[in-house]
Amino acid sequence: MHTLYTFLETIPDNLYFWGGRTAYDAKIASCTLTHGYAYYCKDLFFYREFFHMLGAFFVFGIYFLIEKYGNKKIANWLAVLFTLYMLFQELYLQQRFEGQMLWKAFADLAVWLFPFWVSVFFREIKEHPSFKKRHTELVTFVRANIASLSATAVDYVILIISHSFFHLRLPGAITIGVIADGITFFSIAHGWAFGPTGRTVGSEGIRYFPVWLGCLALNAFGTIYLSQFLTPYFIARVTTSLLVFFVWNYPLYRFWVFAKKEKVIGE
Numbered sequence: 001m002h003t004l005y006t007f008l009e010t011i012p013d014n015l016y017f018w019g020g021r022t023a024y025d026a027k028i029a030s031c032t033l034t035h036g037y038a039y040y041c042k043d044l045f046f047y048r049e050f051f052h053m054l055g056a057f058f059v060f061g062i063y064f065l066i067e068k069y070g071n072k073k074i075a076n077w078l079a080v081l082f083t084l085y086m087l088f089q090e091l092y093l094q095q096r097f098e099g100q101m102l103w104k105a106f107a108d109l110a111v112w113l114f115p116f117w118v119s120v121f122f123r124e125i126k127e128h129p130s131f132k133k134r135h136t137e138l139v140t141f142v143r144a145n146i147a148s149l150s151a152t153a154v155d156y157v158i159l160i161i162s163h164s165f166f167h168l169r170l171p172g173a174i175t176i177g178v179i180a181d182g183i184t185f186f187s188i189a190h191g192w193a194f195g196p197t198g199r200t201v202g203s204e205g206i207r208y209f210p211v212w213l214g215c216l217a218l219n220a221f222g223t224i225y226l227s228q229f230l231t232p233y234f235i236a237r238v239t240t241s242l243l244v245f246f247v248w249n250y251p252l253y254r255f256w257v258f259a260k261k262e263k264v265i266g267e
Contacts (some may be wrong), residue, residue, distance in 0.1 A: 008098075011051065012024075012047065012048055013025070013053040013261060015057045016047075027041070027044060028044070030062075031044060033217070034063055034239045043247060045104075045107075046178060048108075048109050049107065049108070049196060052108055052111040052112055053111050053115065055112065056111060056112050056113070056114075056115045057115065059082060059112075059116055060115070060116050060120070061243060063075050063078065063079055063116075063120065063157050068076065074248050079116070079120060080197075082116075083113060083117075086109060086112050086113060087109065090105040090106075090108050090109050091105055091109075109110075132179050137173075140193065140194060140195070140252070140254065141196070142194045143192065143193040144189065144194065144250055144253065146188075146193070147188035147192070147193040148162050148185060148249070149243055150185075150188055150251075151180075151181040151184035151185035151188065152181060152241055153183070154177075154180045154181060154184045155177040155180055155181035155184075155241075156177065156237070158173075158174050158176055158177040158180050159174060159176075159237065161175035162176055163178070170223070170224065170227070171220055171224065174219060174223055174237070175216065175220060176222075178215065178216045178219050178220070179216075180209075180213040181214070182216070186205070186208055186212075188202075189253065190204060190258075193253065194253065194258035195260075197258050197259065197261055197262050198261035204257060204258065207257040208253075208257050209255060211248075211249070211252045211253065211256075211257055214248060214252075215244055215248060215249055217239075218240070218244045218248055219240055219244055222240035222243065222244065223236050223237045223240045226239055
């Protein structure tokens with residue numbers, strides 16, 4: 001058992017990219033002289049944690065296979081035993097016999113256990129009806145953000161070119177940018193970000209226009225106001241855009257402009 005543990009523990013040492021075990025031991029010696037005993041240099045620290053993460057995914061793979069083709073209770077008990085063993089190893093064995101620092105122990109535990117247990121809990125809750133509903137809402141929110149980021153990128157490029165290169169005054173540059181933003185967002189949001197609504201493009205456009213006008217006003221006046229406190233103006237523009245999206249745009253787009261049309265009985 002001790003031989004197996006030693007073999008597994010020294011896999012990263014033997015696979016060290018810059019010369020195998022010999023180069024790894026030399027690096028450890030150099031780090032010890034520079035930083036003190038059991039203190040890894042930054043590159044070695046991330047190198048070890050990378051292998052720990054691979055190990056975490058390997059353990060989850062075993063858990064998944066046992067759960068799928070064996071017994072779920074056995075898989076869960078093995079997951080608990082694995083967690084207890086990792087706590088014992090990092091907080092006792094490594095501390096007593098290897099002189100490992102406590103911060104390194106907690107870093108190792110986070111890398112080993114966090115992705116593993118997140119994966120386990122995700123598999124448990126993803127079939128729950130409330131999770132499926134929230135998952136659908138999350139997908140919509142992410143898609144809306146992608147559409148918004150794409151539109152905002154167009155907005156910012158036009159803003160910077162108009163204001164910085166063509167020296168257009170800030171209100172005019174903001175207006176042109178927001179117009180391009182609005183057209184881009186509507187093009188992406190219609191039918192993709194919020195899914196089919198059962199309405200025509202014209203019907204959605206009629207709802208979209210007043211919300212977009214409000215967005216235009218809030219962005220223009222908000223940026224001008226915040227630019228008095230935040231410099232350069234680009235920071236004020238980004239801050240205003242984020243506030244307008246979360247407080248004004250997304251709620252109205254999600255629950256009014258692109259809300260699904262309710263079916264009338266008898267249609």
